[in-house]
Amino acid sequence: MTQPTTDSSTLKPLVEKLSSRVQLDSKDRAAILALPFIAKLVERHHYVVREYEPAEYSCLILSGYAVRSKIVATGGRQIVSIHIKGEMVDLQNSLLKKADHSVQMLTQCKVALVRRENVLKLAMERPMVARAMWIDTLVDASIFREWIVNVGRRDARTRIAHLLCEFSLRLKVAGLGENTRYELPMTQEQLGDATGLTSVHVNRTIKVLEQDQLIERFNPRSIHVGDWRKLAEAGDFDTNYLHLSEDEAALAS
Amino acid sequence: MTQPTTDSSTLKPLVEKLSSRVQLDSKDRAAILALPFIAKLVERHHYVVREYEPAEYSCLILSGYAVRSKIVATGGRQIVSIHIKGEMVDLQNSLLKKADHSVQMLTQCKVALVRRENVLKLAMERPMVARAMWIDTLVDASIFREWIVNVGRRDARTRIAHLLCEFSLRLKVAGLGENTRYELPMTQEQLGDATGLTSVHVNRTIKVLEQDQLIERFNPRSIHVGDWRKLAEAGDFDTNYLHLSEDEAALAS
């Protein structure tokens, strides 16, 4: 793997992310930026963590998109979350011994790997940073709960619409795009793995969303949302579970 | 609601739970036991937290069983987790502002409600307790991920078998019963809400498990597991996601 160039502001996305949760003072920020890390360029489809392997690093995404997934006995695969720039994909690896899932890149990603000892040290020395990371974990858990609901109790159309809403809003909140027009970095098979459907059914369902004029596509991956409210309604999407600040929630126009 | 009698050891189950995650010294233990709390007896079906309501307390279960659930637009309900004695059902309420789900009792429960300020104070003053609570949150999240997989990628038979395995093992680990013979405190409708199925299909699926001699029932709620390994195999159940200690994992005979 390539070693991308780094400097003292490489971990800035993490500072941004954690600052959005709690008030951090300059020492807190400095301590985060001073974390030792290994920067890597990881290619599409490659893994940074594999289920059942001992976990030594937590992985911060500096650019690109990644997913966490698990495999079932019959060979099926379930994506349990999608991650974007600034997110610590694997905070749990700092405290739990063995990975319970895999982390795989959807696109080429620049990542920063931080050794678990260093995350723990930071948490012990800077209580507000620890609190921010804890909150991050709690929001993660809230998103997992919503996904259980999504695959457990919603039909295909609602599931896909919900996923489109969540992804686009998170992109916008992270300052990475508009929630009305964006590139979806996933194949239809991956969408299926995220929603508990097959790629064939995803394809049909997206076609229906298009026919119903909830979305428009110029190519299979570029999603245009004409009326965000209507799509949110179709997806039974309510921002509550994302635990956004008032400013952030206002972005769900 | 009744006020059950309490004393200085009422919060002992929480000390036990957190001690199983990290090494706590006597000051840590004393600080947990000294948490101010309100003890309540909550009846079956009653709620302690409701989705969208501001969260003021975290709820510790002292006896009985509870679930967390969410409602979808069509009226369907999804149970996202089941909780037993010693578990902090709502640690996230200490850090997040508004509840993203409801907490409801499956049976009459004795609970201790701890104000969020007190949980936060404890976390700031006792870093190892904070770490234990953080780990607890991380394990919770791991269980949510497994549930996403369960409802997203497993068929009805496997889902039910998985749920039976998880519940019985968690009971045994908590010292509340055997994993080969226990009372399931849920109706078939609730089992359906937990697995993304209907009560009718749950009923049929359980019948199949019985016919296949994976379980035996003397009444609808009492589950006897003849061959734990076979049930675990049928349920695609692997203890990894529970992040148990070696001793605890050994209980999955």
Next chain:
DNA sequence: CGGGAGGTTGACAATCGTCAATCAGAGTGG
């Protein structure tokens, strides 16, 4: 221009849901 990944479509099958009736057991009042 050939290969490959991913998207699209159709025919058909299977799992699971819906509706509705019946049954079993616990608690209650007379």
Next chain:
DNA sequence: CCACTCTGATTGACGATTGTCAACCTCCCG
């Protein structure tokens, strides 16, 4: 002690959503 009622379990007939299999298409890239 016995009807009565209520909740939850059980079963059957039927329908709908979603999966499976397989073909073909489209675009990108070397």
